[in-house]
Amino acid sequence: MGKPERSAGDGPRNGRAHRGDDMRRLNTAAVMKHVFSHPGLSRSEIAAELGLSAASVTNITSTLLEAGLLRALPSPVGAQGRPRVPLEIDTQSSLVLGIHLGPRTSGVVLMSLDGREQASVLVPHAGKDPGESIDLVVAAAQRLMAEDATGRQLLGTGIATGGIVDRPAAVIIDNPGAGWRDVHVMDLLGGRLPCPVIVENNARAAAQSELLYGSGQRTNDFVLMVITADIGSVMVADGRIRAGFSQTAGQIAHLRVSDRAVRCSCGKTGCLMVMGSDDAVAVEAVRRGLGQVENIDHVLELALEGNELAIAVLEQRNRYVARAASQLIDIHDPELLVVAGTPAETPAVFASLVAEVARTAHGGAGAAGRVVLSSDHIFSLSLFAASTMVDAVLADPLAHAHSEGPSGL
Template sequence: MRSTPAAETFPAQTPAASQVFTTVLSHGPLTRLDAGRRAGLSPAAVTKAVRPLLEAGYLVEGADEEARPALGRPAGLVRVNGERALFIGVKVTGDELIAVLTDLCCRIRLARRTPLPDRSVRKVLASVAGLVHELLVHAAESGAPVLGLGIAVSGDVDRAEGVVRYSPFLEWRDIPLAELAAMAGGLPVTVDNDVRALTVAEQWFGAGAGLSDFAVVTVGAGIGCGLVVHGQVVAGAHGVAGEIGHVVIDPAGPSCHCGNRGCVEAIAGDAAIVTRIREVTGRHVADSAEAVALARQGVPGAREVYARAGEAIGRGIATVANLLGPERVIISGEGLAAYDLFAGQIREAFTAAAFGSAAQCDVQTRPLPFEEWARGAAAAAIQSFITSTPRSGQG
């Protein structure tokens, strides 16, 4: 990695400015009046917030180029100037790094992948540095500054401190990743849980846009959950809010790497499904793709494993609905490749376990490639940039 020429800060470090900016980012172009209504701010507060953002080029007057020919659009629109700044997002998986370069509107300009044969912190940082350097070279051609790097990691991540407390798939404990990555390159770094980062992107640009209360549940190697409550992505006092993967639904169930038994993840995570299918079929099953193939072929016992996984996921989602009452739950993750094998059980278990009107929650699926997870990391970096003064090593 290499540093940008100078650290740049968001021109108006106030809650109102951040609120107006994110409102225009998610819903713009907007008139100042509409921005104020959506943000719950007075016209005077909006005017005060918008002025420095216009002067610094973060907001511009007028609609997007493609919208200008439309008739009847209101005058006085403001929108985010996506070309004003660039950000980098990196998603760290157990065996691969995915990196994207985005503009200020979190539109992907360039995406890169590299395998990760060694999960040691030193090797991962070196690989991240290589990807970031490549993206910075491309960014230099545009002339726009790169103002932040987001890194998304599964597990217990303390975003405020930039520390990975525990990542089971990487086998990391108490790694000051933001500090180490910033020392290596000089860019302000935000480190966040991968599902929470994805939730930020979904809140701003995806299936959660415009909703004040929703959840993102991811199925695959792990079972994750990102929560938005009253318009805010929730991490909780200890940074582990939304860990439905470790909600115990069967105390006599299989052991989980967290130390408990019968967690949703211990039943419905990819590794758990593969292990169980090996046990019930007596066959050597190398990975999830082979497990899915056996179930679709009707091999005795295989479909029942997926049915049990679907029931566990459905009960986990019902727990979220009962506790928080979200308007929508978005199911995503690489595990959706097998969705046809357990979709019915997810719905049945959710309906049975959801209390009263919680069952009215809109449960929908949204397949997303890993580039979108990296985009979520970039969104987390953008969020840090517009809500706090960037500091090397801090998220």
């Protein structure tokens, strides 16, 4: 397709002012990002750290305050001289909408700019085609906004789903889990959700969330694996999310991780998809005689209760994931390999994953020491979807504050 790579680092980097035709827009983004990363700074401190004039920062912050993107905190008690007014991101006036389009159930969330869930709902749509599924999701989103977003501006909508997604075109090229191909999301939405709308792949949305709220606070050089019913990975280098030449980077579902003759839909055997996905865990649990297991949630519940067979199934799954992780570490040599998804919900068996990386990665124990669980807020693909819109707001706050979308609120 030849689409340009999407970058999470579009716009100004923290700590740098900009000059040029877009100076005001870029400097506004620089101020917004700086307050996001360093809450509690005053205007004079922001100006000094970004190298901008005090007058410019005053004008910019006044605009952002009026737009409901920043808010002023009370001045410190007992301060001498001119009152120092700390600033932070406004988490009350503005929200973003996040939607995870799942194969059988979708999640809808209203999220504040600090990454916190304000309200959410699950929407079952098993067996529905893309149009019917999206209609159900839109109706649920509209009810959620009417009930929980009254009087607050909605800055836009982030949508994420599994499989191959062309973000610039907003097209789901292939979502094998849902059986969807060539889905033109914007046509099906018909302008019924707050604009702008971003359509992204699950793993890249998770990486964006990790950059904003998780391991990105520690490093901007990592590889993220998302292990759920869908499987994917993302390389983040210098804060930039690599989508790839044809928007398909990070497709690890068909890496061979086992010699067992478990056949995959791709025609091969032993793929990560059929050995390490959530559905694979449920199938393996039944094969081992765990009982009436319908999905991975049952396995997780049994493991938390101390069921040894459930724990063994999850540990084996982690070893399969680790073999794929070892390949990613050997190829990309990231500072961190971050694991998100259901393995992050079972930290008690995470040691099995780390031990297998130590055994199979070229770097051995040194490589294993770089493997961490997602440090993001509570795992939610809907929150990850919403984070793509937060990133867009940070990159161009004035465009979003003044954009006109169908919030109806």
